[in-house]
Amino acid sequence: MILFLTIIIFSLLIIIYFQYREKKERNMSIHYTFEKLQNIMAEHTGEKILTMTTNRELQLLLTEINRLLDYNQKAIATQRKTEDATKKMMANISHDLKTPLTVVLGYIEMLQLDTTNSEEEQQRLLRGVHAKTLEVLQLLHQFFDLAKIESGDLNYPITKINVNEICRKNILTFYDIVTSKGINIHIDIPETTVYAVGNEDALDRILNNLLTNAITYGAAGKVIGLAIEYDETHISINVWDRGKGIDEYHRDHVFERMYTLEDSRNKSYQGSGLGLTITKRLVESMGGFIHLTSIPYEKTVFTISLKRITY
Numbered sequence: 001m002i003l004f005l006t007i008i009i010f011s012l013l014i015i016i017y018f019q020y021r022e023k024k025e026r027n028m029s030i031h032y033t034f035e036k037l038q039n040i041m042a043e044h045t046g047e048k049i050l051t052m053t054t055n056r057e058l059q060l061l062l063t064e065i066n067r068l069l070d071y072n073q074k075a076i077a078t079q080r081k082t083e084d085a086t087k088k089m090m091a092n093i094s095h096d097l098k099t100p101l102t103v104v105l106g107y108i109e110m111l112q113l114d115t116t117n118s119e120e121e122q123q124r125l126l127r128g129v130h131a132k133t134l135e136v137l138q139l140l141h142q143f144f145d146l147a148k149i150e151s152g153d154l155n156y157p158i159t160k161i162n163v164n165e166i167c168r169k170n171i172l173t174f175y176d177i178v179t180s181k182g183i184n185i186h187i188d189i190p191e192t193t194v195y196a197v198g199n200e201d202a203l204d205r206i207l208n209n210l211l212t213n214a215i216t217y218g219a220a221g222k223v224i225g226l227a228i229e230y231d232e233t234h235i236s237i238n239v240w241d242r243g244k245g246i247d248e249y250h251r252d253h254v255f256e257r258m259y260t261l262e263d264s265r266n267k268s269y270q271g272s273g274l275g276l277t278i279t280k281r282l283v284e285s286m287g288g289f290i291h292l293t294s295i296p297y298e299k300t301v302f303t304i305s306l307k308r309i310t311y
Contacts, residue, residue: 003217012306016167017088020311022169023232025055029058030053030058033049033062033065035154036049037049037065040069041134046073046159048063048066048070049065049066049069053219053248065131066243070284081293089187093139093143093182097136097139100132100133100135100136101132101136102300103128103130103132104128104129104133104136106124107125107128107129107132108129111125111126116124116179139274139295140276142274143274144280145278146274146277146278149278149281149282149285150281154281154284156199156201156202156285157199158197158198158199158286158287159198159199159200160195160196160197160309161196161198161199161200161203161300162193162195162199162200163188163195163196163203163237163306164193164194164228164233165190165193165208166190166203166204167207167226167228167237168187168189168199169204170204170207170208170211170226171185171187171207171211173208174211174212174215177215178215178224182222183219183222183223183224184217184222184223185223185224185225185226186224186225186226186227187225187226187227188225188226188227188228189226189227189228190228190230193297194228194230194235194308195305195308195309195310196235196286196306196307196308196309197286197287197306197307197308197309198286198288198306199285199286202282202285202286203282203286204248205278206236206279206282206283206304207226207239209275209276209278209279210239210302210304211224211239212275212278213225213239213275213276213302214239214240214241214243214302215241217241217243217244218241218242218243218244218300218301219243220243220244220297220299221241221242221243221244221296222242223241223242224239224240224241225238225239225241226238226240227240228237230308231308232308233308234305234307234308235305235306235307235308236303236304236305237303237304237306238301238302238303238304239301239302239304240299240300240301240302241299241300242297242298242299242300243297244296244297245295245296245297245298245299245300246292246294246300247296248294249295251292251294254276254292254296255276255277255279255280258276283304283306286306287306287307288304288305288306288307289305290302290303290305291303291305
């Protein structure tokens with residue numbers, strides 16, 4: 001009987017010992033996790049919490065904490081990128097507004113100070129004021145349109161649209177401008193009418209931006225083109241030119257806000273840098289995507305892909 005009691009007591013002591021060790025190990029792991037987490041959050045490091053433990057619940061907790069830390073790091077990186085882009089955008093907008101407004105102010109001062117100007121000279125100065133004022137208004141419209149698109153306030157109802165007709169209409173709009181510049185047009189619109197999921201106004205604006213872009217930056221190649229390709233599920237609209245193109249370094253950035261390729265484009269070609277950003281957002285609002293390929297002086301192609309409707 002005494003032996004039996006001794007065995008029970010000994011067994012209980014062993015159980016208590018292992019429970020104590022497990023509790024001590026768990027407390028040490030929790031304390032380490034707490035201190036490590038405090039350090040990571042204070043220093044904003046990209047570290048993960050690594051600790052050896054046999055406790056299943058603690059293992060699951062650490063896994064979820066590490067997932068949360070990973071999400072937090074991505075959120076911080078995105079926030080910093082957004083802040084940097086916003087600062088750059090505001091700086092560029094300030095510059096783009098200041099330049100034409102300074103010119104307008106100069107024209108007005110010339111009109112005010114020199115009353116001996118001829119009627120022809122006054123009209124020339126007023127035309128300059130008018131042109132620069134339109135530049136400011138266009139920039140402001142683009143800025144607020146982008147803000148509305150990204151906030152969802154600019155609504156483009158999605159319907160069934162005739163891609164052939166919209167493309168034909170837009171390329172004809174530019175026909176006189178293009179031919180007057182000595183640029184050839186290649187149009188490849190299939191006889192089969194194809195329909196897509198989209199919005200006519202949005203696609204009009206997209207094509208207007210891309211064709212304007214092709215004429216402005218691809219004029220040196222003396223040819224621009226618009227082509228439609230399709231399969232059972234998608235329709236691709238290609239707007240291309242054979243101009244100076246876009247270097248590989250810049251291709252991933254051309255759709256960013258206010259990105260104007262300052263290092264690679266002549267200043268006379270500088271725009272607001274919002275056109276392609278708006279284009280991308282509009283394409284995405286229709287459930288499509290836009291892609292750029294460019295071989296300088298061979299072919300630069302902006303490809304819009306939309307979902308096809310076959311009924």
